[in-house]
Amino acid sequence: QMDTEDQSDAELTLKLGMDMLQEARHAPHPPHEPTSVHDEEHDDEFALIIRQHPLYQRSRQLALQLRTVVKNGYERGGVHRRSFFRVYANVNLVPIKIFTALGEEMHDDRLGQIVAQEEYILALTYLERMRQSLSHVLYSVEEGEVVKQLQTQAEGLKQSILAQLAALRRRNNML
Numbered sequence: 088q089m090d091t092e093d094q095s096d097a098e099l100t101l102k103l104g105m106d107m108l109q110e111a112r113h114a115p116h117p118p119h120e121p122t123s124v125h126d127e128e129h130d131d132e133f134a135l136i137i138r139q140h141p142l143y144q145r146s147r148q149l150a151l152q153l154r155t156v157v158k159n160g161y162e163r164g165g166v167h168r169r170s171f172f173r174v175y176a177n178v179n180l181v182p183i184k185i186f187t188a189l190g191e192e193m194h195d196d197r198l199g200q201i202v203a204q205e206e207y208i209l210a211l212t213y214l215e216r217m218r219q220s221l222s223h224v225l226y227s228v229e230e231g232e233v234v235k236q237l238q239t240q241a242e243g244l245k246q247s248i249l250a251q252l253a254a255l256r257r258r259n260n261m262l
Contacts, residue, residue: 149244153217184207211248
């Protein structure tokens with residue numbers, strides 16, 4: 088995961104160019120910190136809007152369902168323990184990346200749009216890792232039908248992320 092994040096950061100640096108990153112790092116305004124009740128309410132509203140987004144909701148629902156199944160599989164041990172662990176290690180990263188992407192998408196600047204695109208790509212990467220590992224255990228665990236259903240949900244989520252990414256790219260001419 089750390090290698091994936093590092094690689095993504097390096098690619099993002101190349102896409103943005105050092106000049107843009109230098110400007111972002113030395114921005115005249117410090118990072119936004121709520122200084123009043125109004126600011127805190129605005130931040131809460133912003134987070135609530137993202138949490139209510141259907142794409143984020145789908146990713147959270149899948150993560151919650153998967154977590155229980157893979158935790159049980161991991162605790163049982165056996166030859167598929169590693170696959171269960173790989174799913175468990177990636178399960179929370181998908182909703183986190185989607186949340187970040189949606190938040191960046193709400194900013195009306197080029198930097199936010201580029202970061203959103205990278206976050207969607209990372210969400211797809213972690214989702215694919217989960218799907219691959221689930222396919223290794225699909226027919227070898229007691230919860231076979233549940234795992235098959237979760238695989239189907241993961242595929243649906245993948246298609247939704249791809250659609251969101253395509254829409255972002257069209258809006259910003261990033262194709």
